[in-house]
Each structure stands twice: as structure tokens, then as C-alpha cells.
Amino acid sequence: MFTGIVEEIGTVVSVEPWETDSRLTLRGPVVAPGTAPGASIAVDGVCLTVTAVEPDGTFTADVMPETLRRSTLGDLTPGDRVNLERAVRADGRLDGHLVQGHVDGVATLVSRDPGERWDDLVLELPEQLARYVAEKGSVAVAGTSLTVTTVAGSRFGISLIPTTLQATTLGALTPGDRVNIEVDVMAKYVERLLGVAADQDGGRS
Missing domain, CATH: 2.40.30.20 (Elongation Factor Tu (Ef-tu); domain 3)
Known part of the structure; x- marks a missing residue:
């Protein structure tokens, strides 16, 4: 983990x-x-x-x-x-979010808008992963824990603070670059549980 x-x-x-x-x-x-x-x-x-x-x-x-x-x-x-x-120690601080290291797919950087001290990025996901990304939710981009700022169809936005720009490879990304994406594992489990519940209800009706 x-x-x-x-x-x-x-x-x-x-x-x-x-x-x-x-x-x-x-x-x-x-x-x-x-x-x-x-x-x-x-x-x-x-x-x-x-x-x-x-x-x-x-x-x-x-x-x-x-x-x-x-x-x-x-x-x-x-x-x-x-x-x-x-891997995080069991007695360590959880400063980001729970990341399994099980990459779900690859996203492509669509645009980069430099700010005064930060950059706003827009990435495009495979359609089958887009439903797991929510505004203000968590996503791991190239192993970096980030908060989703916007969602529009299969695209989502993130903002990179100066520390992230300097301490990760995200600071050097250019449009067209591909990055690993891991969506929030809780979203996948919720979808799975709801699907199982629906199947069971359908079997009893």
C-alpha cells in the first residue's frame, strides 16, 4: 500500500x-x-x-x-x-490517499496552463475509467496523489502546487505525454457491490 x-x-x-x-x-x-x-x-x-x-x-x-x-x-x-x-509503514502518516499501486490504465495530457505559482493540467482517460473520477475526489497520476479539480466527460483537471512541480516528474509533462492512472479504489468497490446487489435482487424478482 x-x-x-x-x-x-x-x-x-x-x-x-x-x-x-x-x-x-x-x-x-x-x-x-x-x-x-x-x-x-x-x-x-x-x-x-x-x-x-x-x-x-x-x-x-x-x-x-x-x-x-x-x-x-x-x-x-x-x-x-x-x-x-x-510502501507505507503501518505506523506512518497517510498524507496522500490510499494507493494500491495497481494501475488501472493510461491517461494522456491534453493541455497545460501555467499559473503564477502552479499549473493547471487537463488529462483524458479511457472512457471505461472516466466514471470512477469525481470532482474533489482523489486520483493517482504517475503515482502522485492529487485532487481532481474538474470533470468533463472523459477529461479531468488537476492543479500542481510548486512542491509537486519540483518533486515529481509531473513538472516536466508536455501535451501528448502518457501517464499511469489509478482511480480511487473505493469507487470500484462501490460499483462492484451495487452490481452484485442488483443481480441478487433481480434473481429474487
Whole structure:
């Protein structure tokens, strides 16, 4: 489990593609020390299991076919920058929102409107995910916990404060860039429960 509070911007060191999956090596001098194989680190919002950690601040993780299909990790190349966050401790503060690291899909940046000290961004979601995004609700964009400012069809807006602009990769996004999206898990559970209840009621009628 994560909070969507990015700890550092890491760098992709290498990508080893296999037949259907791949292996990533990333440099994260903040998150790597003290991390052991088997631990979880969110890479641009995708929960990955650490398979090896080196003294130079790099770590390795395997990326499965489902993750490559559903996220932007399959697009990564050496030198790319990524948001990194270690799994939250049970006794830690939940400063963002509950983020599972289970990316639902990819959104595309439509526009960016710089403000005096902040930027307003509009992103477009796949239609099947749009129903889970609500104004003033939470969404994880490239692993960053953000509040939705506007919703219009399959598009939604977010505002980036100076800290987010500086401490995450979102500060460098340009229109057309793709980012991983995880919608609020509560919305998905509510929809599932309502659907089950409706099916059960229909069976009794």
C-alpha cells in the first residue's frame, strides 16, 4: 500500500526485455538504501517487487506482461525519470490517499496552463475509467496523489502546487505525454457491490 506522496525522482538505468516481460534496473538513492529483495516500491505508480538492491543505490524489479499492457512501464528507456515511493509503514502518516499501486490504465495530457505559482493540467482517460473520477475526489497520476479539480466527460483537471512541480516528474509533462492512472479504489468497490446487489435482487424478482 502507498500514499501517493513521491519520495524522489529516480532514473532508469537499464531495461532488459524478455519474450513477454521485462526487467528494470533503476537508480533511487533515497528509496534503495535499507530496502531488501521482496519489498515493494511504486515506480510511476506501479507497485513492483524488488528483486535485487546494489550498494550504488540501484535496484532491480521484474515487470509482468499485464503491467506492460496496462501501464507506461513498457515505454521506459535508459535515462528516463520516474516517480518512486516505498510502501507505507503501518505506523506512518497517510498524507496522500490510499494507493494500491495497481494501475488501472493510461491517461494522456491534453493541455497545460501555467499559473503564477502552479499549473493547471487537463488529462483524458479511457472512457471505461472516466466514471470512477469525481470532482474533489482523489486520483493517482504517475503515482502522485492529487485532487481532481474538474470533470468533463472523459477529461479531468488537476492543479500542481510548486512542491509537486519540483518533486515529481509531473513538472516536466508536455501535451501528448502518457501517464499511469489509478482511480480511487473505493469507487470500484462501490460499483462492484451495487452490481452484485442488483443481480441478487433481480434473481429474487
